[in-house]
Amino acid sequence: xxxxxxxxxxxxxxxxxxxxxxCFLGVLLGTLVGVLPGIxxxxxxxxxLPITFHLSPVAATILISGIYYGAMxxxxxxxxLVNIPGEAASVVTCLDGYKMARKGRAGPALGIAxxxxxxxxxFSLIFLMALAPVLSDMALKVGPPEYFSLMCLGMxxxxxxxxxxALKALAMILLGLLVSYVGMDMVTGRxxxxxxxxxxxxxxxxxxxxxxxxGISEVLSSLDESEEVSxxxxxxxxxxPSLQDWKDSIFPILRGSIIGFFIGILPGPGSTxxxxxxxxxxxxxxxxxxxxxxxxxxxxxxxxxxxNAAASGTFIPLFTLGLPSHPVxxxxxGALMIHGLQPGPLLMxxxxxxxxxxxxxxxxxxxxxxxxxxxxxGLWVRVLxxxxxxxxxxxxxxxxxxxxxxxxxxxDVGVMFxxxxxxxxxxxxxxxxxPMIMAFVLGPMFERSLRQSLISSRGSFxxxxxxxxxxxxxxxxxxxxxxxxxxxxxxxxxxxxxVSRQG
Amino acid sequence: MASLKKADALAxxxxxxxxxxxxxxxYDLGIGTLSSPEAGxxxxxxxxxxxxxxxxxxxxxxxxxxxxxxxxxxxxxxxGRTVLFLLILSVTYLGMLRLVGFWIDTFLLMPVxxxxxxxxxxxxxxxxxxITIIAxxxxxxxxxxxxxxxxxxxxxxxxx
Numbered sequence: 061x062x063x064x065x066x067x068x069x070x071x072x073x074x075x076x077x078x079x080x081x082x083c084f085l086g087v088l089l090g091t092l093v094g095v096l097p098g099i100x101x102x103x104x105x106x107x108x109l110p111i112t113f114h115l116s117p118v119a120a121t122i123l124i125s126g127i128y129y130g131a132m133x134x135x136x137x138x139x140x141l142v143n144i145p146g147e148a149a150s151v152v153t154c155l156d157g158y159k160m161a162r163k164g165r166a167g168p169a170l171g172i173a174x175x176x177x178x179x180x181x182x183f184s185l186i187f188l189m190a191l192a193p194v195l196s197d198m199a200l201k202v203g204p205p206e207y208f209s210l211m212c213l214g215m216x217x218x219x220x221x222x223x224x225x226a227l228k229a230l231a232m233i234l235l236g237l238l239v240s241y242v243g244m245d246m247v248t249g250r251x252x253x254x255x256x257x258x259x260x261x262x263x264x265x266x267x268x269x270x271x272x273x274x275g276i277s278e279v280l281s282s283l284d285e286s287e288e289v290s291x292x293x294x295x296x297x298x299x300x301p302s303l304q305d306w307k308d309s310i311f312p313i314l315r316g317s318i319i320g321f322f323i324g325i326l327p328g329p330g331s332t333x334x335x336x337x338x339x340x341x342x343x344x345x346x347x348x349x350x351x352x353x354x355x356x357x358x359x360x361x362x363x364x365x366x367x368n369a370a371a372s373g374t375f376i377p378l379f380t381l382g383l384p385s386h387p388v389x390x391x392x393x394g395a396l397m398i399h400g401l402q403p404g405p406l407l408m409x410x411x412x413x414x415x416x417x418x419x420x421x422x423x424x425x426x427x428x429x430x431x432x433x434x435x436x437x438g439l440w441v442r443v444l445x446x447x448x449x450x451x452x453x454x455x456x457x458x459x460x461x462x463x464x465x466x467x468x469x470x471x472d473v474g475v476m477f478x479x480x481x482x483x484x485x486x487x488x489x490x491x492x493x494x495p496m497i498m499a500f501v502l503g504p505m506f507e508r509s510l511r512q513s514l515i516s517s518r519g520s521f522x523x524x525x526x527x528x529x530x531x532x533x534x535x536x537x538x539x540x541x542x543x544x545x546x547x548x549x550x551x552x553x554x555x556x557x558x559v560s561r562q563g
Numbered sequence: 564m565a566s567l568k569k570a571d572a573l574a575x576x577x578x579x580x581x582x583x584x585x586x587x588x589x590y591d592l593g594i595g596t597l598s599s600p601e602a603g604x605x606x607x608x609x610x611x612x613x614x615x616x617x618x619x620x621x622x623x624x625x626x627x628x629x630x631x632x633x634x635x636x637x638x639x640x641x642x643g644r645t646v647l648f649l650l651i652l653s654v655t656y657l658g659m660l661r662l663v664g665f666w667i668d669t670f671l672l673m674p675v676x677x678x679x680x681x682x683x684x685x686x687x688x689x690x691x692x693x694i695t696i697i698a699x700x701x702x703x704x705x706x707x708x709x710x711x712x713x714x715x716x717x718x719x720x721x722x723x
Contacts, residue, residue: 238606
């Protein structure tokens with residue numbers, strides 16, 4: 061019953077005229093970001109972050125979350141029509157979606173992508189509503205040693221699950237932590253790595269770092285690519301899938317929703333991993349696995365539902381533990397903290413309207429997205445044709461105004477340019493920026509929890525073994541390290557690898 | 564692949580230098596004891612981890628004889644020049660910001676970016692710049708009331 065009454069509070073908040081507008085704006089911008097290859101949800105949210113500081117905390121959360129799950133919807137359009145994923149979570153959709161479009165079935169592919177996203181989005185919200193309050197009650201009993209162990213585990217999962225080199229991901233996490241320690245030490249009041257620069261006393265700001273790493277660097281990287289996007293020309297008709305399409309897709313959608321939600325809870329690129337997992341499972345379960353990769357509708361329905369469900373799953377660690385598991389959640393956390401709110405279990409009790417208002421807005425946002433993505437598909441196809449000579453200067457302009465407007469500081473503009481170059485070289489040489497951002501956001505909390513744990517235990521590391529949560533977390537961490545090592549050795553000695561080496 | 568290997572080696576050396584530098588600086592800040600950690604405690608811990616990570620990163624290059632198989636974005640011939648140009652552009656932009664102010668400086672930057680991103684017509688780039696500057700002035704200064712630096716030149720004129 062409590063869920064129902066809380067949901068009513070949520071709908072009461074979300075149906076407010078202003079919040080409804082920000083929900084629409086969020087999903088509209090999200091779809092736009094998803095459709096446009098290049099700039100992903102973290103970059104887009106970073107661009108809009110300074111604007112959210114003028115909004116109420118609920119409106120800011122609704123806007124940011126709208127952009128995030130909206131991008132999951134929009135990403136499929138580019139995958140199906142251009143064979144270029146709008147963002148990482150739509151890579152798998154290219155495999156069968158584009159093939160369907162080539163066979164003249166772009167309509168059903170786009171249609172099932174939108175319906176799968178809608179169904180998974182709605183399903184995962186039920187999971188979110190059921191799990192978040194229970195977990196937040198448990199999280200109230202969590203102290204500094206548990207937080208420290210959970211953060212260590214989260215970062216290790218990120219290292220293990222990252223698509224490239226684990227060592228590079230670890231290096232990026234450590235760099236992110238070091239960057240977060242610039243500024244005044246909150247315990248002793250001593251300045252660290254500030255070199256007498258007054259602007260560094262409060263630390264390096266999240267907004268210029270994110271804008272540089274995701275906005276400026278994206279523009280720089282795209283300048284390396286000479287080709288403009290060419291849209292596959294086809295008539296888009298029969299957006300409503302046939303009965304046979306539904307029969308083929310309904311179970312992949314349901315499975316994708318469950319897989320996506322639970323993978324989304326894990327730190328790291330949950331939405332991307334969930335799509336690969338869903339695709340793999342559907343191929344294994346299919347009676348015609350040979351059809352996958354040639355335009356099978358299940359290959360679109362499963363991954364598209366998984367990435368949307370994963371988007372809802374990422375809210376769990378932030379709202380229950382106050383730990384962001386995705387760069388977008390780190391930005392949301394930053395936005396809430398600027399409003400003086402600390403995400404975590406207490407937020408769900410003291411500011412119910414924020415969590416439940418966001419959940420209710422997500423229900424409405426899903427409906428809005430269905431309307432935006434089906435009848436207005438022609439508009440999004442046109443958006444795909446925006447030339448980059450217009451798009452890139454606009455992104456730079458947004459980065460400039462955004463990074464300056466927060467603190468009216470020219471220093472922040474310089475920081476943004478610096479991290480833009482850092483991000484560019486990271487992109488170019490396969491160092492992922494996302495782990496760095498996560499560590500940068502978690503850094504102060506990571507330090508505080510370790511120091512508090514050690515002070516309370518008078519310097520004894522036993523504090524981590526005495527707590528069951530910390531002990532379990534460190535045991536999982538150790539198991540992950542072993543598993544990650546074994547997996548990489550196996551991959552190295554696998555026959556395919558041997559063949560590719562010889563080839 | 565050779566360029567990627569070289570880049571990995573350079574990154575490993577850079578991380579090593581950062582780790583050593585931060586380690587020494589943390590020592591100066593004061594490490595404290597386990598029961599009373601000081602300001603340099605965690606930076607030192609992280610720098611030690613970074614030190615070993617960078618050593619492994621460099622060692623892996625020698626172990627992995629065939630080089631890494633991870634895909635990278637291959638830049639065109641002019642990539643280095645583009646980045647250098649953009650670096651100079653951003654430094655110039657920042658340098659001029661105090662002098663001519665945000666809007667004039669950004670107005671001058673926009674056509675350059677337009678042309679750099681593949682635009683051909685100078686007139687179109689200027690028209691594009693005027694439209695975007697006016698639109699963002701309305702959004703940020705008029706609607707959101709964000710004050711941007713007016714620049715020393717404009718300040719001096721308004722004083723007279």
